[in-house]
Amino acid sequence: MTTVLDVQDVTKVYGAGDTAVHALRGIRLTVDEGDYVAIMGASGSGKSTLMNILGCLDVPTGGRYLLDGLDVGALDDRRLAVLRNRRIGFVFQSFNLIPRMSALANVELPLAYGGVKAPERRRRALAALAQVGLADRVGHEPNELSGGQQQRIAVARALVTSPALLLADEPTGNLDTRSTEDVLGVLDRLSADGRTIVLITHEDDVAARAKRVIRLVDGRVVEDRRAAPVAGPPPGPAEAEVRNR
Amino acid sequence: MTLEVLRFALHGLAANKLRSGLTTLGILIGVGAVIMLVAVGNGSSQQVQKNIERLGTNTLTVMPSTSGGRGGGGGGLARLLRGGSGGAAQQTGPRAQAKNLTVDDARALADAKSAPSVKSVSPVVTASSANATYEGTAHAIQQFVGTYPAYFEASNAPVARGTYFTADDVLNGRKVVVIGNTVAEDLFGTVDPVGRQITVSGVNFTVVGVLKTKGSSGFQDADDVAIAPLPAVQQSLTGYGALNQIVVQATSPKAVDTAQSEVTGILNQRHGISGSNAADFQILNQATLQSAISSSSRTFTVLLGAVAAISLLVGGIGITNIMLVTVTERTREIGIRKAIGAPKGAILGQFLVEATVLSLLGGLLGVAAGVIGSRFTVVGVQPVIVPSSIALALGVSVAIGLFFGGYPANRAAKLRPIEALRHE
Ligand SMILES: Nc1ncnc2c1ncn2[C@@H]1O[C@H](COP(=O)(O)OP(=O)(O)OP(=O)(O)O)[C@@H](O)[C@H]1O
Ligand SMILES: [Mg+2]
Numbered sequence: 315m316t317t318v319l320d321v322q323d324v325t326k327v328y329g330a331g332d333t334a335v336h337a338l339r340g341i342r343l344t345v346d347e348g349d350y351v352a353i354m355g356a357s358g359s360g361k362s363t364l365m366n367i368l369g370c371l372d373v374p375t376g377g378r379y380l381l382d383g384l385d386v387g388a389l390d391d392r393r394l395a396v397l398r399n400r401r402i403g404f405v406f407q408s409f410n411l412i413p414r415m416s417a418l419a420n421v422e423l424p425l426a427y428g429g430v431k432a433p434e435r436r437r438r439a440l441a442a443l444a445q446v447g448l449a450d451r452v453g454h455e456p457n458e459l460s461g462g463q464q465q466r467i468a469v470a471r472a473l474v475t476s477p478a479l480l481l482a483d484e485p486t487g488n489l490d491t492r493s494t495e496d497v498l499g500v501l502d503r504l505s506a507d508g509r510t511i512v513l514i515t516h517e518d519d520v521a522a523r524a525k526r527v528i529r530l531v532d533g534r535v536v537e538d539r540r541a542a543p544v545a546g547p548p549p550g551p552a553e554a555e556v557r558n559r
Numbered sequence: 560m561t562l563e564v565l566r567f568a569l570h571g572l573a574a575n576k577l578r579s580g581l582t583t584l585g586i587l588i589g590v591g592a593v594i595m596l597v598a599v600g601n602g603s604s605q606q607v608q609k610n611i612e613r614l615g616t617n618t619l620t621v622m623p624s625t626s627g628g629r630g631g632g633g634g635g636l637a638r639l640l641r642g643g644s645g646g647a648a649q650q651t652g653p654r655a656q657a658k659n660l661t662v663d664d665a666r667a668l669a670d671a672k673s674a675p676s677v678k679s680v681s682p683v684v685t686a687s688s689a690n691a692t693y694e695g696t697a698h699a700i701q702q703f704v705g706t707y708p709a710y711f712e713a714s715n716a717p718v719a720r721g722t723y724f725t726a727d728d729v730l731n732g733r734k735v736v737v738i739g740n741t742v743a744e745d746l747f748g749t750v751d752p753v754g755r756q757i758t759v760s761g762v763n764f765t766v767v768g769v770l771k772t773k774g775s776s777g778f779q780d781a782d783d784v785a786i787a788p789l790p791a792v793q794q795s796l797t798g799y800g801a802l803n804q805i806v807v808q809a810t811s812p813k814a815v816d817t818a819q820s821e822v823t824g825i826l827n828q829r830h831g832i833s834g835s836n837a838a839d840f841q842i843l844n845q846a847t848l849q850s851a852i853s854s855s856s857r858t859f860t861v862l863l864g865a866v867a868a869i870s871l872l873v874g875g876i877g878i879t880n881i882m883l884v885t886v887t888e889r890t891r892e893i894g895i896r897k898a899i900g901a902p903k904g905a906i907l908g909q910f911l912v913e914a915t916v917l918s919l920l921g922g923l924l925g926v927a928a929g930v931i932g933s934r935f936t937v938v939g940v941q942p943v944i945v946p947s948s949i950a951l952a953l954g955v956s957v958a959i960g961l962f963f964g965g966y967p968a969n970r971a972a973k974l975r976p977i978e979a980l981r982h983e
Contacts, residue, residue, distance in 0.1 A: 371898055372977040392902055398976075399900020410895045410980070414574045424899040426563045471899065 315544065317383070318478055318510045319345035319368060324377035326363050326533075337363040339533040340377070347478070349544045350505040351512045352521040355530035361514045364530070365483045368512065369404045370394055382478060399428050403472025405482035405513075409464040411456040411471075417443065418452040421471045428475060442470040446500050462493025469500055473509070480504065482513040486520055495551070498523055505548040523549055564905050568912035571885070582881045583921040586956050589871030590925025591932065593952040596867040598933040598942035600860030605943055607856050611849045617678075617812040618713045619819055620843040621668075621805040621826065623660055657839035658830045659801030662789075667825050668807060674825060676809055676818040679709035682789060683804040686796040691746060691785070693757045698745040700738075701783040703759065705792025706806070711737075713808035716786070721753035721768030724788055732790035736764040739782040740772045759785070762795035815846055864948070871952065874921065875959035879966075882914050886967040893971050894979025906972040907965075914964020915957060922956035 326338040337360045345351055353361050366372040367379060370386055379386050381401060389397065398404075411420050421439040430438070443449050446466040456464055465485055472480055482501070486494040502523060505511055513524070521527050522541070525548055529537035542549050572579045665682040668674055689703035704710070711723050724735045736757070743752045743766075752766045764787060773781035793799050809818035819842055832838050886893075893906055926949055933942040971979070 366977050369898070371980070372975065395897070395900050395902040397900075398898065404898055406980075410891075410898070412892055412895055415570070423896070427896070427899065427901045427905060475900075 316347045317344050318347050318349075318381070319343065319512070320380040320383075321364075321368070322378040322380070324364075324367060324374040324379055326360070326367065326372075327375045337533055338367075338374070341533070341535060343528070343535065345510060345512065346544050347510055348505075348508045349510055350501075350523075350525040350542075350548050352524035352527045353512065353514045353530060354516070354521055354527060357516075359530040360533040361530055362483055363533075365481055365512070365514055368479075369402050369481045370398050371404070395427075399424055400475060401478050403469075403475065403477040403480045405465070405468050405472050405480070405485045407484040407487040409456070409461070409468045409488075411464055411468060413456055416453050416455055417448065417459070417467045417470075420456070420467060421474050424471060424475045438474055439470075442474040443467070445473070445503075446470045447496070460493065462489050462496050465489060465493065465497050466500060469497060473504060478510060480509055480511045482511070484514050484516065486515065486517070494520070498551070502548050502550055523551070525549070561908070564908040565912055567909045568916060571889075571909065571913050572916060575885075578881060579917060582877050582917050583924065585874035585877035586871075586918050586921025586959075587874075587925040587928060589867070589874030590922045590952040590956050591928035592870045592925075593864065593867040594926060594929025594944065594948050595932045595937075595942065596863040597860060597948040598929070598944045599937050599940055600856070600863040601945050602933075602942040603940040604853060604856030604860060606940060607852055608849065611845060611852060617809045617815050618845055619807040619809065619815065619822060620845075621660060621664075621807060621822060622803070622841055622843065623801065624657070624837070624839050624841045660805055660840060661802060664826060664829060665802070665805045667829060668805065668822055670825075674818070674821040676814040676821055677807055678810045679707075679713055679808045681707045681710035681713055681806045681808075682802045683710065683806055684789065684792055684797045684800075685803045686792065689759050689785070689796060691742065691757045691759045693746040693752075693755065696746050698742060700742055700759070700785045701780060702785070703792065703796060704784060704786045705789040705797065706786060707789060709808065710786065710806055713806045716773070717771050718768035719771040720751070721766070724767055724786075729788040729790060732794065733788060734762060734764045734791045734795070735767045736785050736787040737768040737770060738766055738786075739770045739784040741780055741782040742785055743769045760796055762791075764791070812846070815844060819844055868955075871955060871959075875918075875956070875963060878914060878918055878960055879963035881917070882910065882964045883967045885913070886910060886971045890971060890974070890979050890982035893974065894976050894982065897974070897976035897979060903972045907968050910968030910971065911961065911964055914960040914968070918956045918960025918964075919953075922953045925956070926953060 321341050321343040324338055324341045325336070328335040328337055341364060353364070355361050363372070367374050370381070373387065381397065384397075386394070386397070411417075412423070415423075418436070418439055421442055422435050425435040425438060440449065440452065443452055446469050448463060448466055448470065451459060451463060451467075456467070459467065465488075469482075469485070472482075480501075485501075486497055489497065498520065501511055501513070505525070511524075513520075515521050525542040525544060525546075526538070526540045528535055528539075660682075662682050665680045668677060669680040671677075684705040686703040686705075687701065689700045691698050691700050707729055708723055708726055711717065718737060719740075721737070723737060724733070728735050736759075738746075738752060738757075746752065746757060747755070752769055754766065756763045756765050758764075764785075770782070770784070770786075807818060807822055809815045822842060823838075826840055827833065827838065830839055896906060929949070929952075930944065933944050936942075
């Protein structure tokens with residue numbers, strides 16, 4: 315089994331001097347291929363900070379971070395962009411779709427930056443949209459869609475390049491129960507297909523769908539609990555229900 | 560990829576049509592103004608040039624000088640021969656020793672041996688504001704000229720109707736006259752003036768011809784003239800005094816300068832001017848005049864161009880402003896694009912293309928506006944487009960787009976994705 319994520323003593327300090335904030339105080343973490351990890355913790359515990367570093371959106375203050383065995387800190391701007399494009403799919407709490415661009419165009423965007431030709435791009439984007447159950451909404455712009463639909467489009471955009479790693483920072487934080495269920499259903503299916511997923515959540519019933527739950531307190535990992543084997547399927551809604559009871 | 564970047568840029572522009580349109584308008588006005596105003600300046604300088612050419616390019620005008628003159632003696636003889644008065648003016652004038660220009664001077668200049676570059680010589684007397692009447696209609700002719708027939712060619716004044724007067728008319732002192740268009744219209748209206756008689760200061764003149772229209776050159780109406788044989792005018796209007804001018808025509812435009820030195824030589828000798836003595840005559844060289852005027856009209860063109868360049872600059876600042884606003888406003892979008900793997904070049908390219916399209920579109924429309932606008936006469940001037948002004952205006956507008964659009968675009972492209980995403 316290969317290791318997708320290897321985080322070695324990563325620290326992150328915001329600001330300097332008296333006002334310095336130690337958001338991460340030495341995180342050690344490895345995630346294997348096919349795992350489905352939920353990161354939990356109180357507000358301000360450093361979850362998003364960690365996630366942004368994992369997604370190569372931010373750089374750590376100290377420590378090393380290997381993605382697919384590649385030291386990210388040693389990469390230049392251009393290769394980081396390629397890495398973000400090919401290896402990582404990122405889903406944000408606030409959707410972050412580009413306004414005034416159709417759902418299809420939004421999903422095609424990573425492929426466009428990846429240099430995929432137009433017909434191939436269209437085919438793959440439509441497939442990704444079908445995967446999140448939105449094949450009938452391809453022409454709609456973000457402001458014509460519900461929050462749940464927008465988030466599913468964001469998921470489609472994240473997985474259209476078939477990345478090794480899908481990162482989601484509170485993907486259901488802004489959604490109601492039904493929409494949450496839609497998005498989690500998509501993630502379950504992706505996990506069952508063997509995709510590696512790391513998500514952040516505050517809600518226990520969302521965390522219960524993951525194979526492994528990590529808890530952060532004050533920038534440190536305080537709990538790392540496995541709920542299901544990496545190789546197997548994710549617990550899914552039914553089993554999660556049982557466990558929550 | 561390049562194609563995609565282009566598409567994103569156009570998409571970005573289309574998303575904000577009004578803003579893009581107004582920015583384009585700013586550049587349009589700037590570029591159009593540069594082309595148009597430079598064309599107006601150029602057109603007016605060409606017009607001035609043409610006016611001067613109409614006066615005759617290869618002519619020299621000899622006039623009595625207003626300063627200097629210490630010749631002394633000898634002048635009396637010429638006046639004696641002419642049998643005229645006019646000496647009185649000289650005695651009481653500030654320069655008692657200066658000599659007037661005489662018909663004899665003119666004759667000496669016409670000598671082919673000592674002045675081979677001179678083609679023709681026309682002595683000229685002018686009466687200003689001569690009152691002419693025809694059957695009760697009166698008109699004050701601005702310039703009533705008495706001269707020889709060669710004057711018509713030298714001063715580039717062809718007749719439109721009728722004929723010139725002849726050397727025979729001059730010799731016999733016939734009272735015939737060729738009138739300018741303004742005079743013809745004022746006195747005769749629709750009637751054909753040729754063959755009719757007008758009365759000038761109580762003397763009857765027969766109109767033999769009407770001059771072709773010259774148009775006004777500045778403050779003076781060049782068509783408000785009448786030209787008659789020298790003796791006739793002297794007899795009836797000016798008296799047999801000094802000449803106002805001697806118009807000398809050189810054999811060719813190239814020979815003007817040689818002709819000038821020949822004329823100077825002859826007159827210096829005749830007026831007894833040598834070394835320290837300042838000349839009592841001056842020679843107006845049309846070519847010199849022309850270069851003086853064209854240099855002043857060049858200044859005028861540069862001035863107009865400068866005004867227009869300022870408006871182009873203002874348009875450029877408009878682009879900078881809009882690009883700054885656009886980039887700031889879309890920093891989040893830039894963050895999203897970077898998060899999903901857009902390379903720096905693609906971001907930079909997108910905004911550079913946006914800025915360039917705005918300025919290029921504005922520039923091209925401005926060229927069209929300038930070219931179309933230059934087809935109309937502006938305050939009496941027919942603009943003539945200077946091709947280099949088109950290239951310059953267009954080049955400057957695109958350079959402005961690239962330069963001023965490049966700065967905010969580069970700043971945006973360099974942001975770390977998370978910084979851009981956090982931007983409010
Ligand atoms: N850009 C920043 N500048 C300074 N401090 C920051 C910045 N981003 C985060 N922090 C600080 O770092 C700490 C961790 O923040 P982080 O966003 O990672 O928390 P979180 O666990 O995601 O919280 P939440 O659950 O509310 O999203 C917090 O104390 C926060 O104030
Ligand atoms: Mg957070």
